[in-house]
Amino acid sequence: xxxxxxxxxxxxxxxxxxxxxxxxxxxxxxxxxxxxxxxxxxxxxxxxxxxxxxxxxxxxxxxxxxxxxxxxxxxxxxxxxxxxxxxxxxxxxxxxxxxxxxxxxxxxxxxxxxxxxxxxxxxxxxxxxxxxxxxxxxxxxxxxxxxxxxxxxxxxxx
Amino acid sequence: xxxxxxxxxxxxxxxxxxxxxxxxxxxxxxxxxxxxxxxxxxxxxxxxxxxxxxxxxxxxxxxxxxxxxxxxxxxxxxxxxxxxxxxxxxxxxxxxxxxxxxxxxxxxxxxxxxxxxxxxxxxxxxxxxxxxxxxxxxxxxxxxxxxxxxxxxxxxxxxxxxxxxxxxxxxxxxxxxxxxxxxxxxxxxxxxxxxxxxxxxxxxxxxxxxxxxxxxxxxxxxxxxxxxxxxxxxxxxxxxxxxxxxxxxxxxxxxxxxxxxxxxxxxxxxxxxxxxxxxxxxxxxxxxxxxxxxxxxxxxxxxxxxxxxxxxxxxxxxxxxxxxxxxxxxxxxxxxxxxxxxxxxxxxxxxxxxxxxxxxxxxxxxxxxxxxxxxxxxxxxxxxxxxxxxxxxxxxxxxxxxxxxxxxxxxxxxxxxxxxxxxxxxxxxxxxxxxxxxxxxxxxxxxxxxxxxxxxxxxxxxxxxxxxxxxxxxxxxxxxxxxxxxxxxxxxxxxxxxxxxxxxxxxxxxxxxxxxxxxxxxxxxxxxxxxxxxxxxxxxxxxxxxxxxxxxxxxxxxxxxxxxxxxxxxxxxxxxxxxxxxxxxxxxxxxxxxxxxxxxxxxxxxxxxxxxxxxxx
Numbered sequence: 124x125x126x127x128x129x130x131x132x133x134x135x136x137x138x139x140x141x142x143x144x145x146x147x148x149x150x151x152x153x154x155x156x157x158x159x160x161x162x163x164x165x166x167x168x169x170x171x172x173x174x175x176x177x178x179x180x181x182x183x184x185x186x187x188x189x190x191x192x193x194x195x196x197x198x199x200x201x202x203x204x205x206x207x208x209x210x211x212x213x214x215x216x217x218x219x220x221x222x223x224x225x226x227x228x229x230x231x232x233x234x235x236x237x238x239x240x241x242x243x244x245x246x247x248x249x250x251x252x253x254x255x256x257x258x259x260x261x262x263x264x265x266x267x268x269x270x271x272x273x274x275x276x277x278x279x280x281x
Numbered sequence: 282x283x284x285x286x287x288x289x290x291x292x293x294x295x296x297x298x299x300x301x302x303x304x305x306x307x308x309x310x311x312x313x314x315x316x317x318x319x320x321x322x323x324x325x326x327x328x329x330x331x332x333x334x335x336x337x338x339x340x341x342x343x344x345x346x347x348x349x350x351x352x353x354x355x356x357x358x359x360x361x362x363x364x365x366x367x368x369x370x371x372x373x374x375x376x377x378x379x380x381x382x383x384x385x386x387x388x389x390x391x392x393x394x395x396x397x398x399x400x401x402x403x404x405x406x407x408x409x410x411x412x413x414x415x416x417x418x419x420x421x422x423x424x425x426x427x428x429x430x431x432x433x434x435x436x437x438x439x440x441x442x443x444x445x446x447x448x449x450x451x452x453x454x455x456x457x458x459x460x461x462x463x464x465x466x467x468x469x470x471x472x473x474x475x476x477x478x479x480x481x482x483x484x485x486x487x488x489x490x491x492x493x494x495x496x497x498x499x500x501x502x503x504x505x506x507x508x509x510x511x512x513x514x515x516x517x518x519x520x521x522x523x524x525x526x527x528x529x530x531x532x533x534x535x536x537x538x539x540x541x542x543x544x545x546x547x548x549x550x551x552x553x554x555x556x557x558x559x560x561x562x563x564x565x566x567x568x569x570x571x572x573x574x575x576x577x578x579x580x581x582x583x584x585x586x587x588x589x590x591x592x593x594x595x596x597x598x599x600x601x602x603x604x605x606x607x608x609x610x611x612x613x614x615x616x617x618x619x620x621x622x623x624x625x626x627x628x629x630x631x632x633x634x635x636x637x638x639x640x641x642x643x644x645x646x647x648x649x650x651x652x653x654x655x656x657x658x659x660x661x662x663x664x665x666x667x668x669x670x671x672x673x674x675x676x677x678x679x680x681x682x683x684x685x686x687x688x689x690x691x692x693x694x695x696x697x698x699x700x701x702x703x704x705x706x707x708x709x710x711x712x713x714x715x716x717x718x719x720x721x722x723x724x725x726x727x728x729x730x731x732x733x734x735x736x737x738x739x740x741x742x743x744x745x746x747x748x749x750x751x752x753x754x755x756x757x758x759x760x761x762x763x764x765x766x767x768x769x770x771x772x773x774x775x776x777x778x779x780x781x782x783x784x785x786x787x788x789x790x791x792x793x794x795x796x797x798x799x800x801x802x803x804x805x806x807x808x809x810x811x812x813x814x815x816x817x818x819x820x821x822x823x824x825x826x827x828x829x830x831x832x833x834x835x836x837x838x839x840x841x842x843x844x845x846x847x848x849x850x851x852x853x854x855x856x857x858x859x860x861x862x863x864x865x866x867x868x869x870x871x872x873x874x875x876x877x878x879x880x881x882x883x884x885x886x887x888x889x890x891x892x893x894x895x896x897x898x
Contacts, residue, residue: 142597143580147539174598181599181756183581184539200501201696201732202658204746207884214883217861238583238750240540241504242315243658244353244665255319261885262859 129153131163140168142178146185155186191226191233193271195219196250200239203246207261211247212236214261218268231275284559287567288445291436298433307342307384308362310425311371314349314508315543316665317356321373322346325357328376342384345434348424348512351666352412355395360407360425367407368393398662398684412663415681417644417652420628421505421668424512429547432554435515441560443631447523448568451634456527457483460630463638464650469495469586469623470701470727471803472649472716475630478620481610482528485618490530493595493614493621494521496537496544497579497586500699501750503730505654505666506624510537510544513628514551518574520627522565523634525572528620533574536591539581549576583700583754587802588621590756601756602802623728625654645671649715659696659732660686669714676710679733686735694734694818698727700747700754701807703814704740723814725807739836740819741826745773747811755804762805765796769812777837781827786816835897838882842898845886847872849894856886856895 129152138144142164149160156179165172179185197203197212212223212234219232226233240248245257249264251271256263285291311317311326329344350358355369361383368379368390375393382388394403395410404410407425427434435441447456461476482490494517498506510517521533537545552574555561563571577595584590585600592614594600613619629651633641642650649671655678658664662684669678679685679695686692694704703724705712712718716726734743752766772789775781793809800806816823825831832840845856845865850872857865857873864880867873875886887895 141577143594144578147578147580177599178597181582181601182579182585185580201699201730201743201746202502202664204501205659205732205734205738205743210884213881214861214885217881217883237540238499238754239501239503240315241498241507242319242353243502243504243656244316244356245319246658248319257319260888261883262888265859265861265885 131160131167135164135167142168142170142175143182146175146179150185154190155188158187188226189230191230193231193252193275194233194235194250196235196237197223198240198242198246198248198250199236200241200243200246202243203239203248206246208247210261211249211259211264214264215249215268218265218272232271282554282557284557285566286559288449291441291445291566295436295439295442298437302437308345309342309379309384310345310347310360310362312348312350312356312358312360312425313346314353314356314424314511315504315541316349316353317358318543320356320370322357324373325359325371325376328373329380332376332380336380336385338380338384342380345428346430347427348429349508349666350407350425351418351421351508351668352410352663353666354662354664359393365406365408367395367404367410369395411684412665412667412682415673415677416668417670418668419632419644419652420509420516420625421513421654421666423516424508427513429512429514430550432515432551432558435513439635440515440631441519443634444519444522444560445566447526447634448566448570453483453527453529456523456634459634459638460527461638463633463641464645464648465626465629465633465641466649466716467623468625468629468653468728470698470725472726475622475626478610478622479524479528481608482530482618482620485611487617488529488531489615489617490528491614491617491619492521492524492528492530492533493591493619494533494535494627495586495588495591495621495623496535496541496548497591498538498541498624498728499583499586500701500728500730502658502696502732503656503699503728505656505729507538507541507544508666509624509628509654510535510541511547514544514548515555516628516631517548517624518551518555518561520630521574522560522572523630524620524622524627526568526570530620531571531573533572534577534595534614535574536577536579536585536595539578545576545578552576582756583750584756584802584804587804590802591621592619599756601758602804604801625729646713646715648717653714653726653729655714655729655731657683657731657733660690660692660735660738661733662687671715672713674711674713675705678714678731679710683733686733690735690737692733692735693738694740696724696732696734696743696811697730698725698807698810699730700750701725701803701810702727702730703810704734704743704818705814706818723810723817725810737834737836739777739832739834740815740822741773741777741832742834742836744812744815745770745777748773748808751804751808755808759799759801759805761796761799762801762808765792765800765805766808768792769796769809773812776823776826777832778839779826779830779837781823783827785827786820786823789813789816841882842877843875843880843882843884843886844896844898845873845875846894846896847874849892851892851894853891855889855891859885859889861885
């Protein structure tokens, strides 16, 4: 992902040196936490790198590896679970050839699960690139994936 | 916006706002909670605005986007005021008709009305919908009336009156007394008396005290806090300012999950607006009281909802719990006295101050006062958020409000209290919902997630689900929780794969009791509840998995088989076309069958079959 480097100084000032929101901004900018940026953060906040690394690996929303262009999130909250959320993860995982939490090698797709999105009436829910798709079934998920995969991997063949 | 300098000026402003509003003017409210958002309410709102402009009705009709109405199953919800006409599942295509028929011609559109599933009758007004009838919405009620992004809406319904009352006459001690006498207990799970908590912090020495609003609603299947922050953020802020005055705190923090972007947005707007009016920051309403609120976004860790872990997380550290005492009231954020309450608790505060502790204490049971908001989800017909007086029975919540399970299935149990809670079987649905009854039955009040389970839900699978959740979310600091939850999960996984032994049940109970007794924080101490309660009430399901190698609910994959009923199959080929594993075979118009060796048990064939021919055995 060829992102322009972010202004770390400004980010640190904006958050008064609070580590978690700083890392959140970095994650949002680069879609992951690049090692060299973490080193810079530790340097600027005068924290040992191990502390920064400790925080970066503790919270679920941080990633030390780049994420895909399309992010597919399957809700596995209890309400979605009793309505078959697990089967939906399995079918998407099969279609993409990756496990939940992983990214395809070409960095096109990341498959994630989330513990609850708080939109339980619509369960099971799949979020594809921030768009909510409710009352998901395995058949619907397979169809969505075929389309998405075709649009992405189809293009590359051209 | 002009700064308000005294309680008198606040009342003048309120009067001016109310006077400016012509209440006879029709007002179309569109629910904009996360649920309705996912159904596409934004497009509906835009369509209303366009239509009203097109018809030159801009001056004659109000369009207002409001917070969550709670009845998420029926979204997007549109209510026409002042009559209160309730339209559900409104689509962009319906908008023109609503404006021309209901607004201009004053006619109700029949097809958009809610149909009572018990009587088959259509219901015209929101207040008559059975889902709302048994509720008492004192905390949640204003959600559907106000635009959460507009502080004037909150003022118009009496907002900040309680704050004004506190600052113009009550002492901090007097304020704490009112909360104590009301009997309000924490809505986040453990149910500690709120007034006593405040008093403990008040009594601590020093100027640097903090208050925190815990909005790290991590229980899967619970979303009432999200809806309050999204739909009525000022009620939470008002509660916090009152708390800050009573305790003597100058800084406040709202710790909110990052998975709730709309809640983050609305609470930030509300804080900014309150600050512009002088209801936050320095010399609030001319009282000399200074208080500010800052938002911290969680980064995704369930354990960070535990109070000591949450404070470390705000400080920018790993969100791991620590030993108590010292309690946060003694040593909290940066070692200073800190008071933590949950979102719903804070939202109760202004109501209690405004209406008095006697009024509040008259609602509920002997030990549990007021109302509680539950998220009623899972296998239930009327999914949504319900607010009922404490002491309402589970029967009333699940059947009278929730309408029972969909598709004529039988309700088996409810799981209450999230991963720390437990399940309660249908035989015990006469139990009242209060702190003590739920704990006595092996569950907990928790934050209020209520997941309904029907005959197609496997109780062993649910126990495994929570065990998996907890072993994943355990921070790893103490051994009983870290190792214990992993072992529990492994044993349960074995049982669901048909590899269980009868001794496993005893082992699970023994292990569960050790984890409960020896874990460091609430996560571990309550982690075995789900497993233990399911063994207590649904032992026969465990035996079916262990002895007969069968999953009665047809959920656990290694123990089930998909087959096609040749008599029902019409040979349409849909299953064959959709099967990702080429396991379904058959000629067109001939009965199909499944090659078991190839079948991955994904269930697509069953989902797509139009004649119910695919069965699980």
